[in-house]
Structure formats: C-alpha cells, structure tokens
Amino acid sequence: MGSTANGAAAERRTATSNGRSPVDKEVDFANYFCTYAFLHHQKEMLSDRVRMDAYYNSVFQNKHHFIGKTVLDVGTGSGILAIWCAQAGAKKVYAVEATKMAIHARELVKSNNLHDVIEVIEGSIEDITLPEKVDVIISEWMGYFLLRESMFDSVICARDRWLKSNGIMYPSHARMWLAPIRSGLADHKMSDYEGSMDDWHGFLKETEAYYGVNMSVLTKPFSEEQKKYYLETSVWNSLHPNQVVGTPAILKEIDCLKVTVEEILKVEANISSLVTKEDTRLCGFGGWFDVHFKGNEENPAESDVELTTAPSQDDGTHWGQQVDFFSFVVFFVGYPSHARMWLAPIRSGLADHKMSDYEGSMDDWHGFLKETEAYYGVNMSVLTKPFSEEQKKYYLETSVWNSLHPNQVVGTPAILKEIDCLKVTVEEILKVEANISSLVTKEDTRLCGFGGWFDVHFKGNEENPAESDVELTTAPSQDDGTHWGQQVFLLHPHARVNEGEEIFVNFSMTRAEDNHRLMKVDLGYSIKQSSGKMLPRVEKKFFIE
Incomplete structure (x- = not known):
C-alpha cells in the first residue's frame, strides 16, 4: 500500500472491496440489507428527530474527536453521519454501505462539496479493505431492543480490523433496559388469538361439510402456532411513561470498545423492580435501550450525549419499545393439471x-x-x-x-x-x-x-x-x-x-x-x-x- 505525501505527486490511497462473498450473502441481503436500499426507508430514519439530534450533537459538540482525524462510517446509508464528520473537521471519512444506497450517498456527498474528504465504498464491512487504520468509527447500528438485526456484529468486526489502539467508537456505550408495564394491548392480543381459534373451528366445519376432509387433527399445532404469533412474540409499541408501573432495571451494559461478538450472542440478567403504581395491572414487560457518546479514557467527550428510546410523552423514536405480554389460514395444496x-x-x-x-x-x-x-x-x-x-x-x-x-x-x-x-x-x-x-x-x-x-x-x-x-x-x-x-x-x-x-x-x-x-x-x-x-x-x- 502506497504511503501518502504532500503535493500533487502524492499517491492517492483508496479503499477497495476484495470481492469475497461470505456465506449466504444473497440470503442476508434479501432478508435484511435490501430494506435499507430504499430512500423512503432512509427518510423515515432521517425524520426521527431524537435519533438525528443525538448524532448531530455528539459530533458537533465534540469536534476535537474529528478535527484532522480519519473516520470510518459503518453502514452509512444516505451518508448523513459521514457528512457531519467531514463538516466537523475530519481529514478523511470512509463511508461503507452494503446496498445500492451507496450510489445516492455518493451523489449527496458530491452535492455538498465533500467528495475530497468522504470516500463512499459499496460493499460489506467484512469484505472491504481500507488503506489505513482509523481514529473514529461511527455507526447507527442499533436495532429494536438494541440487538435485533445483529448489525453490531459488523461494527465489532470493523473495530477489530480498522480502529487504532487509541481510537474512539461513536456511540461508545449502550445499555438495555426492562420495566414492568400495564397495557390494554395484552387483552387485544388474547382476543386476537381467541378470534383466530374461533375462525379455525368454523373453518374445520366448513371444510368437512364442503370437501369431506376432517382436519381436526391439526387443531393442536395450529393453536400452538397462533399462540406463538399472538401471545409469545414481542411486539413493537410506543409506550407512554404512565404505562410503566415499576422501576426500570438494566439488563446489560456494553462498552463498544471492548465487547466481543460472543458476549452479545446471549443476554442474561437477574433484576428486580419496585412497583410504583397503586393497585394496578402487571400486563407484561417493556424493553428499550440507550446509547452514549463518551469518547474513551484517554480522550473523553466534552459533551456526553445520550440517545434514549425509553417511553416518552413527547419525543418517541422509530425504535419504540419491545413489549412482551403474559399470557393460518390453511392453504390447500392441490394437484392442478x-x-x-x-x-x-x-x-x-x-x-x-x-x-x-x-x-x-x-x-x-x-x-x-x-x-x-x-x-x-x-x-x-x-x-x-x-x-x-x-x-x-x-x-x-x-x-x-x-x-x-x-x-x-x-x-x-x-x-x-x-x-x-x-x-x-x-x-x-x-x-x-x-x-x-x-x-x-x-x-x-x-x-x-x-x-x-x-x-x-x-x-x-x-x-x-x-x-x-x-x-x-x-x-x-x-x-x-x-x-x-x-x-x-x-x-x-x-x-x-x-x-x-x-x-x-x-x-x-x-x-x-x-x-x-x-x-x-x-x-x-x-x-x-x-x-x-x-x-x-x-x-x-x-x-x-
């Protein structure tokens, strides 16, 4: 890899993709990455004011982390974080994006006159090659309840491959929270399950009457399938603070500079919560997360910005909260000729x-x-x-x-x-x-x-x-x-x-x-x-x- 030098004769160093295709890459794209290739989806995230303000403030209130530095943006999407890093004074920004959104990011960078600073690379972080180590890794990798989507695995991979020993992660820390809640949604989900089973029994009668096939042997597996869907699958919800009936507790704390993939494969915790509402219902538990931008021990942030997805009266996020409550139609496969x-x-x-x-x-x-x-x-x-x-x-x-x-x-x-x-x-x-x-x-x-x-x-x-x-x-x-x-x-x-x-x-x-x-x-x-x-x-x- 060529070294850099001042002047017109300087050899330009560029990042490349090595062309390797990891196992099941097509499946991974179809199931996850393809969603992020649409500007409509990017616009939804860019319109999340809580999300945007947190990243904007963390960058511009801590410019000393970016002035003259080299930055890697993992999953750049539209390129907004890369642009902010460049505007804050970064010397070089590598903006990596696995989808065709990279094309739009490249145009956005150019139209904001930052193409000399920001290099947009289309490819997965596991496959690309950078010409140098970086001072800062920035990424908006958080999924529902923090770890859904498993994008953090890729951020850890980028950190282990490309971050300098004294480098900084944005965000630097993350926490997962859980609290007892009350919600009428639990009753709705039970009602949906019961309605599904009522419909099933009517379906059984019709099928036997019209087609002479008794399908009642499938009632138990159908019931289990519907229970899993309606009663055992967590749901996205935007909780009001009044729905939280006990003190929230931390399930897991993550130091993004130190955590390994193995340490996030499983989250286990024994917690307690003090009930704060008088004579109320315990309908389930709500989970959320927050992240912080603290820098590192050698180079701490001047302003520790927090991005929280906790229940809010006014400033909800697109992440919302994940809620766990207590508690198909059968398609005929025929042989047409x-x-x-x-x-x-x-x-x-x-x-x-x-x-x-x-x-x-x-x-x-x-x-x-x-x-x-x-x-x-x-x-x-x-x-x-x-x-x-x-x-x-x-x-x-x-x-x-x-x-x-x-x-x-x-x-x-x-x-x-x-x-x-x-x-x-x-x-x-x-x-x-x-x-x-x-x-x-x-x-x-x-x-x-x-x-x-x-x-x-x-x-x-x-x-x-x-x-x-x-x-x-x-x-x-x-x-x-x-x-x-x-x-x-x-x-x-x-x-x-x-x-x-x-x-x-x-x-x-x-x-x-x-x-x-x-x-x-x-x-x-x-x-x-x-x-x-x-x-x-x-x-x-x-x-x-």
Missing part, C-alpha cells in the same frame, strides 16, 4: 388514488428537505430525483393487488399463457410473452389499466382423465373473490375507449435479476378506434413485488 394466465382492460379509481399518493409523498419530501437543511445544515436536494423515481416505481409502476368487480372489466379477457403442468419446464415459465387483443365492451368509458388473474383445472391426464373437470378461477367476481384477487397494472394517465374499439397489447413478464420471486413487466398497447384509426402506441414498465 392445467393453468392459464389472463389479462383484460379495466377501469378503476385506484389509478387516481395512486397518483395522489405519489404527489403527497413528494410534497412530504420537499418539506423534509427544508427541515433537514434548516436543522442539520445538509442540503439533500440532490436526492430528489432518485427519491421521485423510487416513489414513482412504488406508487405508479408497481402492480397492486385488487379485488375487482366484474363491472370494472371493460373489454374481453384474453389468455396470456396456457400451461400443461405435466409437460411444462422451468425454462418455459421464466418468461411470459404474448400478443393479445381485447374488444371494448363498455360504452364511452375510461381505460385505467389492465387486470391480470389466473385459473387452474383438475383434468387428470390422457390415460386417467378426471370424471369432473373442476376449475379454480381468480377472475373478478361479484360474490366469490379469492385471497389471490387480481394484479392490476394502472395507467397514468388513463385513456378513453368506446364500445367496439379494439385494444392490442404486447405483454412480456420476466423474473427480476436480483430476486427471482419478483417480476418485471413490459406492457405496450395501442387502440384501434371504430373509424379504423390506430392511436399512437403507449409503452409502460411495471414491477410485481
């Missing part, structure tokens, strides 16, 4: 609602930009275009589940694909392509989009055909809708069509490259009017997520 995919033109007021939601999202974004610059001195307007594109994709280009009424179908349905389940190969369903047409059946109406559904048949096979060809259809229904509903591809803006006109559609659906369970759709259509005139073709892209 054939399947068909259908598409039809539709009218729907949902298109207007989605456009309104998108516009509201952008109005909220512009307000967020003004507040962020006013409070924290960071101009994030460079992210407006990618945020708008992200929101357009979510609100305007992503198909939506809907339960359509038959009257909303404005043209004849057409088959996109027919599948013989005995013969079809995986390769044949990787892509669905079809050129179809639909005859408009409604007089002077709006074309707001296209609705897609499927049906399956139970025909047996040629040698042993079914005596009764049963059909399961998910088509729009006035009475017998299914949980599948229909996938709706909405048009913005809508078009006008009239009875007798013909709509020609080119449809192509492929699997998303980054997640084979999600789909991309290219949909083009043109309208042939009754006069024979062909209107200009319209091309749209959609995502099924």
Whole structure:
C-alpha cells in the first residue's frame, strides 16, 4: 500500500472491496440489507428527530474527536453521519454501505462539496479493505431492543480490523433496559388469538361439510402456532411513561470498545423492580435501550450525549419499545393439471388514488428537505430525483393487488399463457410473452389499466382423465373473490375507449435479476378506434413485488 505525501505527486490511497462473498450473502441481503436500499426507508430514519439530534450533537459538540482525524462510517446509508464528520473537521471519512444506497450517498456527498474528504465504498464491512487504520468509527447500528438485526456484529468486526489502539467508537456505550408495564394491548392480543381459534373451528366445519376432509387433527399445532404469533412474540409499541408501573432495571451494559461478538450472542440478567403504581395491572414487560457518546479514557467527550428510546410523552423514536405480554389460514395444496394466465382492460379509481399518493409523498419530501437543511445544515436536494423515481416505481409502476368487480372489466379477457403442468419446464415459465387483443365492451368509458388473474383445472391426464373437470378461477367476481384477487397494472394517465374499439397489447413478464420471486413487466398497447384509426402506441414498465 502506497504511503501518502504532500503535493500533487502524492499517491492517492483508496479503499477497495476484495470481492469475497461470505456465506449466504444473497440470503442476508434479501432478508435484511435490501430494506435499507430504499430512500423512503432512509427518510423515515432521517425524520426521527431524537435519533438525528443525538448524532448531530455528539459530533458537533465534540469536534476535537474529528478535527484532522480519519473516520470510518459503518453502514452509512444516505451518508448523513459521514457528512457531519467531514463538516466537523475530519481529514478523511470512509463511508461503507452494503446496498445500492451507496450510489445516492455518493451523489449527496458530491452535492455538498465533500467528495475530497468522504470516500463512499459499496460493499460489506467484512469484505472491504481500507488503506489505513482509523481514529473514529461511527455507526447507527442499533436495532429494536438494541440487538435485533445483529448489525453490531459488523461494527465489532470493523473495530477489530480498522480502529487504532487509541481510537474512539461513536456511540461508545449502550445499555438495555426492562420495566414492568400495564397495557390494554395484552387483552387485544388474547382476543386476537381467541378470534383466530374461533375462525379455525368454523373453518374445520366448513371444510368437512364442503370437501369431506376432517382436519381436526391439526387443531393442536395450529393453536400452538397462533399462540406463538399472538401471545409469545414481542411486539413493537410506543409506550407512554404512565404505562410503566415499576422501576426500570438494566439488563446489560456494553462498552463498544471492548465487547466481543460472543458476549452479545446471549443476554442474561437477574433484576428486580419496585412497583410504583397503586393497585394496578402487571400486563407484561417493556424493553428499550440507550446509547452514549463518551469518547474513551484517554480522550473523553466534552459533551456526553445520550440517545434514549425509553417511553416518552413527547419525543418517541422509530425504535419504540419491545413489549412482551403474559399470557393460518390453511392453504390447500392441490394437484392442478392445467393453468392459464389472463389479462383484460379495466377501469378503476385506484389509478387516481395512486397518483395522489405519489404527489403527497413528494410534497412530504420537499418539506423534509427544508427541515433537514434548516436543522442539520445538509442540503439533500440532490436526492430528489432518485427519491421521485423510487416513489414513482412504488406508487405508479408497481402492480397492486385488487379485488375487482366484474363491472370494472371493460373489454374481453384474453389468455396470456396456457400451461400443461405435466409437460411444462422451468425454462418455459421464466418468461411470459404474448400478443393479445381485447374488444371494448363498455360504452364511452375510461381505460385505467389492465387486470391480470389466473385459473387452474383438475383434468387428470390422457390415460386417467378426471370424471369432473373442476376449475379454480381468480377472475373478478361479484360474490366469490379469492385471497389471490387480481394484479392490476394502472395507467397514468388513463385513456378513453368506446364500445367496439379494439385494444392490442404486447405483454412480456420476466423474473427480476436480483430476486427471482419478483417480476418485471413490459406492457405496450395501442387502440384501434371504430373509424379504423390506430392511436399512437403507449409503452409502460411495471414491477410485481
């Protein structure tokens, strides 16, 4: 690794990714990191004033920790912490981000004229290589009840690899708290469980009456499953201080400079709490955390800033509290022999609602930009275009589940694909392509989009055909809708069509490259009017997520 020197001839040292892929990296991304790749999610965290103020104050009230120093930001996200470190006087900031959010962070850094100080690196902290040790590691790694998400493991890895022996961690210390609480939510959860079981018993009777199958043997495992979900799974809650009925106690204290991964794999504590409310209910326990920015023994913070997620009357955080209280529908797996995919033109007021939601999202974004610059001195307007594109994709280009009424179908349905389940190969369903047409059946109406559904048949096979060809259809229904509903591809803006006109559609659906369970759709259509005139073709892209 080259050494640095003053002047134009200085050899530039840059951080790199070594290209190694840890075990189950794709699974880890799908289950955790992908969430943080969306600006909408980043905006939620950036709008948490308690969170933002704590980090902002910890940096700018302790500039002596940053002036002329080298900093590593683990999980930089939008890059806000890296920007603050640079503004506080850091000589160099390495901002590491595992998701494509790194692209936006890089743009944000550049638009705030800090690209000479901040180097944004896309990659996991376990994989990247830095050219030097750092003076400070800063990270917002805390999950619900502190340790959920297990991101702290990566921060510890970064500390052990890249922090100087006299380095500083931001935050430096963390604590987990537990307190007895009262809450009406406990009764609601019990009621939900009991309602689930009542529904189950009704389901058993219907299934036996309609299909001749007694499923009561599954009652015990179903009950255990529902108990785990409703009664044994902690829930996020924003507790009011009045709901805490006893003195809080510390479950665990963590020194971020010293703790090991092994020491956070398990949290054990024997605690006591003095009840502080008269004649009240003990409904469960609420857990939260706080973190402190104390520096280290050699170089303590001038201002020890605290970020707490304790129950609050006014200043709650997005972390809230984790609450533990005292205390599925069965899908038939059949063997259809054939399947068909259908598409039809539709009218729907949902298109207007989605456009309104998108516009509201952008109005909220512009307000967020003004507040962020006013409070924290960071101009994030460079992210407006990618945020708008992200929101357009979510609100305007992503198909939506809907339960359509038959009257909303404005043209004849057409088959996109027919599948013989005995013969079809995986390769044949990787892509669905079809050129179809639909005859408009409604007089002077709006074309707001296209609705897609499927049906399956139970025909047996040629040698042993079914005596009764049963059909399961998910088509729009006035009475017998299914949980599948229909996938709706909405048009913005809508078009006008009239009875007798013909709509020609080119449809192509492929699997998303980054997640084979999600789909991309290219949909083009043109309208042939009754006069024979062909209107200009319209091309749209959609995502099924």
